[in-house]
Structures are given as C-alpha cells and as structure tokens.
Amino acid sequence: QVQLQESGPGLVKPSQTLSLTCTVSGDSISSGGYYWSWMHQHPGKGLEWIGYIYYSGSTYYNPSLKSRVTISVDTSKNQFSLKLSSVTAADTAVYYCVRGDGYSRFDYWGQGTLVTVSS
Amino acid sequence: QSALTQPASVSGSPGQSITISCTGTSSDVGAYNYVSWYQQHPGTAPKLMIYGVSNRPSGISSRFSGSKSGNTASLTISGLQAEDEADYYCSSYTGSSTLVFGGGTSLTVL
Numbered sequence: 536q537v538q539l540q541e542s543g544p545g546l547v548k549p550s551q552t553l554s555l556t557c558t559v560s561g562d563s564i565s566s567g568g569y570y571w572s573w574m575h576q577h578p579g580k581g582l583e584w585i586g587y588i589y590y591s592g593s594t595y596y597n598p599s600l601k602s603r604v605t606i607s608v609d610t611s612k613n614q615f616s617l618k619l620s621s622v623t624a625a626d627t628a629v630y631y632c633v634r635g636d637g638y639s640r641f642d643y644w645g646q647g648t649l650v651t652v653s654s
Numbered sequence: 655q656s657a658l659t660q661p662a663s664v665s666g667s668p669g670q671s672i673t674i675s676c677t678g679t680s681s682d683v684g685a686y687n688y689v690s691w692y693q694q695h696p697g698t699a700p701k702l703m704i705y706g707v708s709n710r711p712s713g714i715s716s717r718f719s720g721s722k723s724g725n726t727a728s729l730t731i732s733g734l735q736a737e738d739e740a741d742y743y744c745s746s747y748t749g750s751s752t753l754v755f756g757g758g759t760s761l762t763v764l
Contacts, residue, residue: 581657582692582700582743584753595751631699638747639688639706644699 537561539632539645547626547652553619557632557645558612565590565610570637573606573617575628576647585630587637588615595637622652658683658744658756665762671732674759676744677725682754684725688747691720691729694758695740703742704729731761739763 543555557571564571572587586596588606596604605618619626629649635641659677666672676683676691683689689707692700702711704720707727717732727746731738744756 581758582745582755584745584755587751597752637751638686639690639745640702640709640711641690641692641745642702642705642711644701647699 537634537643539634539643541630541632541645541648543648543650545648545650547622547650548654549623549652550621553617553622553626553630553650553652555617555630555632555648555650556614557616558614559634560613562634562643563610564608564613564615567591568636569634570595571606571608571615572633572635572641574631574633574641576631577625577628585617585619587635589637624652626650627652656754658746658754660742660744660756660759662757663760663762665764666731666734667764668734668736670734671730672734672761673731674729674742674744674761676727676729676746676756678727678746678754679725682725682746682748683722683727685749686747687722689720689722689727690745691718692743692745693738693740694743700743734763736763 538560570587573585603620608615629647631647632645633641634643691704694700707722708720
C-alpha cells in the first residue's frame, strides 16, 4: 500500500521559508512513472496545486507561486521536499503531498499537515 | 490560470441523483480529457473519485460517474447515500504541466 507522510514545522514566522518533507513508502520515487506533488488548502477554502517533481528532478510550478517555490527530490531517502520562501499569513494552510500521473490521476495523498505563519 | 467554477452547494435526498458541474475554459476543461474529481470529508485528505473525465479508480462505487461537454465537466452521484455528504472538488490539466482546481462544492444529503 502506497503511503505518503508530510513532516516539518507547524509554525513559521513571516518572511521566513516554509520547509516540508514528504516520505514515501510502498513505492519507489526512482522507479518513475509518477509526479510527486504538493497541494495546499487554506483554512475553510479550496485546494490549490503548488507544483510537482519527476524522479529525474524536472519540476513544474503553479505560475502564481513559482517565484517562491522550490520542490526537490532525494531518491536515496525516497523523499521529496517543498520550500516556500518569504511566507506571509496568507500561506497558512494545510499542505498535502500527493502522488500523481501529472495530468489527472492524483491517487495517493498524505494526511496533510497544518502550517501556520505567525510571529 | 483562473480557478474552475463549481456551485457552492448542492443537496439531495437519499436515493436520488445529483450532478455537480465544473466549468472551465477552452484552455483547460475544454482542451483536455484530464478532469478529475475528489471527495473530501471534514478533517481528512481528499480522495480521488474520478480521473480522466470518466474513469473510476479501483474501489470507487459505480454510483459515481463523470462526463464532459465542451468546457463543462460533471460529476453525477446516483443512489445518494448519507456517507456521500462531503465537499467535492474538480481539477483539470491546463497544459504546460500545470493544474487548476475548482472552488469546491458542498454536498448535503437531506
């Protein structure tokens, strides 16, 4: 069974960088075939795609966040990570890591982790 | 890259059928057969219900079906059950390896 688990600080100060890691079990990132994604959901709001990465390191980002987002992969640890810089309170959200085909089939989601931006 | 348009809420009685619409543009929903639908219960992660407009992942009830006409995709739930009460989100591929979601629809089972 494929499982994804987000980890990282639940509280980040304004202007700092939000950093999260997703650990994958039950599948190997380096086997290819999937895009490893980050989504977020602001409190009481809808979902938003942040971006995704292929095992080769190719990255694709939401244009609205592109200037602040970096997604990276560590195939040796079977993990991928999100960095979001210069955060504000508007970045407070639940962050999900997700496995997908890059187009439509985003089939395995982590449980989500709430990150609050506050001083 | 604007969000797809969904009704804020829909409702139906047990046993009935409901349809949730998802309207995009000729650059996303209308351009690709890459619409998916997710179900989200409060406090839980979204669950994939439909992908590729009309395909159901293994384990998803046949009561859930998807379709598309022009720039509008639809999710139909037949034989409504209490457990179907949740938020539903559509998403579409928009080209250039980007994705967009709808604002979500709250389904109430009366």
